[in-house]
Amino acid sequence: MDLGSINPVLLLASLMVAATPILIAALGELVAERAGVLNLGVEGMMITGAICGFAAAVNTGSPLVGFIAAALGGAGLSLLFAFLTQIALANQVASGLALTLFGLGLSALLGQGYQGIKPPPTGKLDIPLLGDIPGLGPVLFGHDIMVYFGLGLCAAVWGMLKYTRAGLILRAVGENHDAAHALGYKVVRVRILAILFGGACAGLGGAYISLIRVPQWTEGMTAGAGWIALALVVFASWKAGRVLLGAWLFGGVTVLQLNLQAAGSALPVEYLSMSPYLITILVLVIMSADKPRAPASLGRIFHASQ
């Protein structure tokens, strides 16, 4: 094995890229969960976003249109979940699983004929001077726009939850939906909006994988990224800032194992490929040992009976 072939600067730079899809998806799920909705369909919404974005970008030649289509696709799929859980009052765990299974099928269907095509490239944010700083430049300033979008989204979600009235209402709904209802807040409406936001974010995260990170379309290409995003939310104790940390940690592990594969590690490729999932489990165990506090109404069905 040739560890010398691993360039730490490139490693850090690609870490940012590897972290972005799960960061965006996890932020969406975070908002939904803070509103009290457990949507286990992230994987399904991500893969649907991946193909919607890919198809739209290929057909229009515009990555921007691709990302918009991905957000719409993810949100559209999440609307089904919203209908099931908020209107038809179905169990959230079962509905989330249904969403994932359905999304995997839907994406495979939509993706017929898109295999082996290259999507149009997404622009990089090359800041002339900053990007040329040795070391820091490529790590911080040489990425595509979506990387910065993810960071911005993280800050926005954090600020929204902490400082705005909308954020306060969202947290109140997730904390105690009966109390929020008694005060006159529209619990179902708030939750549907949170679910749609979560769906749009998952779609964007998925499109990032198919348009930028890979970039091409293959069936099932999200390969559990949606589930890892779900784990990230738990890891982050439902705090936006810590989602970023978690995404970087996970991105780091992914990139490192890819680099080790490329460097010809003695371990078979399969064992290296397992590592992100094993690390996720490990992190989950460590986090659950000190009992983070989930939103009190998470996963509970709300029905204003009187």
Added chain:
Amino acid sequence: MLKLEKRPQPSRLWTWAAPLLAVVLTMLLGGALFAALGKDPVEAIATIFWQPLFGEHAFYYRPQLLVKGAPLVLIAIGLALGFKAGIWNIGAEGQYIIGALTGAAVGLAFYPLDAWYIFPLMVMVGALGGWLWAMIPALLRVQFGTNEILVSLMLVYVAEQLLAAMALGPLKNPDGYGFPGSRNFQEYPAAHNAEILGGTGMHWGVVAALIAVIFAYILLGRHILGYQIRLTGQAPRAARFAGVSPPRLILFCLGTSGALAGLAGLFEVSGPAGQVSIDFNVGYGFTAIIVAFLGRLHPVGIALAGLLMALTYIGGEIAQSNLGLPSAAIQMFQGMLLFVLLAVDLLTNYRIRFKAAQVA
């Protein structure tokens, strides 16, 4: 204006009518989907639901119903026990793979010995493998309170990698000219899960599935453990008050479903699939989730739902070759079924009232 009104108790009628209505609605929606794909919807639906049972080549397809239904039912029975108790094992696919790997490994280790005990031993080790794989999320949940949904699911990806490593490494057929995949069990009768009666599709996995259905039926209806499972799912606090130990229940439910999934994997790999290969698993572990819900988490319901789902697999394959319907359409069709079922389920617990909007 529509208004939902909670029923004082779940409607018995709708408990059983809802899945039927869901199937019918899904056929309609599926027909629309197939029409959108440019196929004749009536023909497509008929191909999927009629051809395998009563079509020209039904004699070939009918046994397939058992072959494909057995693993689904076996896994779904285990999942349903957990789902009833609010313990969400969604990593059955992983346990299925590991059960197949461990069981097959034991069988292959004896090659070419011919002894009666090899296949029973494989069955036991397969169940044990699935059980052990499920014990990982179970113990983590009991010890640290780690979410079993995420852990069991993560372990599916780990198991898939392990399967690839095994199929390309230790279990690779030494006489296979370097091709990936293990020896074929059809050529090793002592380890082969052959049909018990030729041409019926009846192999040992089908027998196991039947036993599992009966076992679960008795457990849930007559035994205190089944009562505790139901109680824990419906009212966890009341269960603790009744003296149910949540850790024991978690270990039991996850362990049982893991062992059953492992069994299903072993029967599949040593029978219909024939060998350990990178992609011998076809997602039964996930489809079984649909089967469990469609069967109302009830053993008899699951048996019926398993057969129905097997029908969509077989019919889907026919539609694929005859009508050029993409296989993904079938996958989506199955997902749609679960969706519709969950929506229709509303009728079981709520009454829908039509009310004129009024001015207060």
Added chain:
Amino acid sequence: MTTLIKPPSEYRRVTTSLLTISGLTKAYPGVVANDDVSFDIAPGEVHALLGENGAGKSTLVKMIYGLVKPDSGRMELHDKAFTPPEPRAARAAGVAMVFQHFSLFDALSVAENVALGMENPPRLRDLAGQIRRVSETYGLPLDPHRMVGDLSAGERQRVEIIRCLLQDPQLLIMDEPTSVLTPQEVDILFETLRKLTAEGVAILYISHKLEEIRALCDRATILRQGRNVGTCIPRDTSARDMAQMMVGSSFEAPTRETRTAGAVALDVTGLSLPAPSAFGTPLRNIHLSLREGEILGIGGVAGNGQDELLAALSGEARSPARSIALRERPIGRLGPTARRRMGLLTAPEERLGHAAAPDMSLTENALLTGADRENLLTRGFIRWRAARAFATRVIDRFDVRTPGADTAARALSGGNLQKFVIGREVLQRPEVLVVNQPTWGVDAAAAAAIRQALLDLAAHGSAILCISQDLDELMEISDRFAALNEGRLSAALPTHGLSLEEIGLMMGGAHGMEVAHG
């Protein structure tokens, strides 16, 4: 005396009226919650709304607060039609409400909780200042930055009151406000309310506690089965008369036989347990001993360790073996099943979801605690017929009104389900029975039946520990009284001759009231 209670039709309206309600009707499937209710509230008045559980008080105030739309009838605020489509509109019109349950958020701060109840809250920093100001003016000390989940029941109520006061309400609705207060805190609350009425605020005061209403309220409207059955001046009306109006018929007060306490049945020594959850209460060094044939009453404001004490005794929470002894056998490490087998039975406060599984039938719920003592299992297999017979026995003996043993628990009314839950334990002939809030939310007749059952059980030699927040109930049935306060249990004193003042001090006086009042 009875002449002072007049039927609604004869009641003449006072000259100025803040809120006038006429002919308000609201029906739910199977029940008419409010039937043609009319009355009015004057500015600066404390108006009591009196009635049993299920008499329609909650529905009525929910309509005033815009949470529920009336089917018919009319409301006028300041002589203008008042039809709030949602609470927001009611608040904007000057109607505020202090809820009994369900309106605070544990994981949010005091200031955030207050902000959520306001239409256009100022920035949180400014709001904190306002909270401090108002809380000082009305003698309700409160730190705006504390987490609500960490507050005592009395402090939580202050959050709600301040939330209302910050909106300058003209009408303040209070739903059973004293049920979570010590007697001392009740006095403080009344003083706050009097200050408010002096400023012209009207108060609609919902309660079923008659003495309280006589002490505080100017007028009372009495509801029974959704109808307004009379209005009276509480000061001039006896509690007995009001009770008769409220209940409609007289029922027998429990009778107690003289009994002698026997040997010690349950002994708790130095029981300490950490809080089970983030906002739970730890149990601190609890000592108590309970004798055969005795009822020990344990009072205290909600959230002072009642649930935790019950869990420690039922076996849901384990403790060091010797901290709990049943007839001198250490049982601290045993689970609920083993304790039941030895004769220690319990009935928790929360009927649906804790004492009973809502979606299961009464037969299945009979099995929940009766499996072992009633011999309902053979080698782990359930004898359904025997379970059904046991359930039927409970239903018959305790007059549980239900179509049958196959009915789901949640289909029963609160009182009937509670009779079932208590009956299920009583019929198993416990040596020690621990009950928490045995008559909470139960109508008067059912409450009397339950109390009588407890007294009868004690008369047969069982030892009973009754945890309750209803002081009247404890005074009525218990031989000795102790109080829980922040997880500590006071020494037990004979109930006979105990003054309200003493009880209040045992309950912890005025919680968190570092500022002496008056």
